[in-house]
Amino acid sequence: MRKILVLVEHSGGVVDDSAYELAAAARNLGEAGGDVSVGGVVLGNDVTDLAAGLGAWFENVYVFDSPRLQVPDGVAGAELLAGLIEQEQPFATLIPHTNTGMDLAPALAVRAGSPLFADCIALETTPDGLSGVRTRYGGKVHARISATGDGGFMATMRPGSFDTGEAPGSDGALHTMEVPGDLAPQRRFVETVAPEPGAVDISQAEVLVAVGRGIDEEEHLEIIRSLADVMGADIACTRPVVDKGWLSKSYQIGTSGVSVKPKVYIAIGISGSYQHIGGIKGAPYIAAINKDPAAPIFGVADVGIVGDLFDIVPLLEQQIREVKGVG
C-alpha cells in the first residue's frame, strides 16, 4: 500500500485547516483503485496532545515533540523529515505552501533528493509518477507539471485549493519520534512581532473598498477614501500599497496580512494574487475594477468592470451619492 506523508501545520495549539486539506488530497494519490496509508507529521513543542487528536484523519501520526522545536526552523524541520522519509519511503510528502512550508520544503527536497512540485492547486498520480497543476505569471497562466519515478516525490500545496471532505475515521497510531540530541536549530529566536493596530479593525468590516497597485500614486488614495466614505465602508489594500508605505500593514488583506470576512468587497486596481485572495474568507460579493481584462481578480469576482479606475471610481462615487440622495 502506498504511503503518503503530510506535514501538519499548527499554531497556538490549533491545527491549521491545510492539514485536513492535504490529508484529503493525499487519499487521491493511490495507484489506480489502490488504497493509501496517510501519515501526519507534527513538529513542535508540547504538541503530543494535538498530534493524538489527529487519529481520525491519518492512519499514522508521527510527532516530534521537543522544546528545541518551539520556533519553526525550516532547516531543522527538513532534517527530521528527511529521516522519517528515509524510514517510511513514502510515495509522496505533502507540505502546505505557507510561509512556514516554503521555508522547509526546498531544504528538504535537497536533503532527500526529491523532485519538488511547488504551490500545487491540483495533484494526481500518473501511471509513471505524479502530475500537478500550478499557476505561473501571477496567476495568468496555469502549468501542468510532472515527474516520473516510483516514489519519493514532494509537493507544496496551496491552502484552500483542496476540499477537506469528511475525516475518514481512521484509528491512527501515534508514533513518538526521537529528536536527535545534536539537532541544533540554526536560528536564535528573538521575538514574534504583530503589526501595529490600525485605526480600524478591517477584519470585522462588512463592506470593504480595497485598492492595489493600480492606484499608482499615494495622493490618488483620496478617491478611494472618498468612495469608501460615501458607502460607509472601510478601506483596505494589497501588499504593494503597504510596500510603498502609503497605508500601514494593518490595512493589508492577504495571507501575510489581515484575514477579512466582509459581505461586500470592491477590489480596485487589484490584480488578484492568491496571497491576497487567501485573506478573503467567507463568501463575500466581490466586485472588481481593473483595466487589465486578464487580471486574475476577474476569475474570483462576481462582477467586474474592465476600465480605468481613475474614470470609474469618481463616477461610481457620484452615482452612489445620487442613489443615496446625498450631495
Add this chain to the structure above:
Amino acid sequence: MDIIVCVKRVPDVAEAEVDIDSSGRGIQLGTLGYVINEWDNFAVEAAVSLVEEHGGKVTAITVGGEDDEDVLRRALAMGADEALCLTDPAFDGSDSFGIANILSKAIADIPYDLVLTGAVSGDVGGGRVGPMLAAMAGIPHVCLATELSVDAGTARVRHEVEGGLERVVELDLPALVTVQTGMNEPRYVSVLGIRKARRKPLTAAGAAEIGIAPDSVGPAGTRVTVEEMFLPPKGEAAEILQGDDEDTVAALVERLRQQGGV
C-alpha cells in the same frame, strides 16, 4: 562584509494579456518587456546598503544569456561592485533545482558572508531557488525577510510567518536570506547610471568554469517537467459589465445595492 545577490530578468506581465506559445509549454514573449524580478530589486538594494554601512563588496549573479546581462548592469548601477553571468547552452531549460545547483557551484569559488535572493520570482513563483541554494551550500537560511541587519558575524532578520505575524531571529554568517518586497526603497536607476556602470567588471562563466557536469543541469538534470501551459478555466469568472462607463457603473451600483453594499 561580502554579499552575493542573485537576480533574474523576468517578462513584465503585470498589465499584459498573456498567450500560450506554439510549443504549448511557455508563453508568447514577443511583445512583452523585461524587468528585474521585483523581489530581486529589493534584494539588490539590501545588499548595496549593507555594504555601504559595513564596507565590503557586492557581487550580483544571474543565470541566463546575453540579454539577461541587463539585470546585472542594473545591479551594478545600483551599487554592486562586480557581476557574474552564468551562461552556457547546457543551462537552458533548467528547473529550480538546476538553477540552485548552478548557483551553488558558482558561489563555492567566491568568498561571501551573506547571500541574498528574492523571496520568489514573478514568472515561476515557487520560492524554491533561495532555500535550495542554501541547503546545497550548507549554510542556514531564512525566507521572506522584511528587515535585515548585520552585526559582527550575525544577521538579524525579521521575516513573515503565519497569521500576519512576523518573527525576529538571529543566525550566524555565512547565511542566505530571501527578501520580501517592501524591505526597503530600491534606489532609482537612471540610463546614465547604467551607462556608467559599464566600467564595472561583468564576467561570464559556463559549465566548465564553475565545474558543473553539463548533464546534471538543463533538461537532463530537470526533476520536474512542464508538460503544458494553459489559460485558467473561465468557468466561474466574473460577469463583465458591458457598455460605456455610465452604463457599467450604473449596473454596478444596482448590484451593490442588491448585495447590501450601498
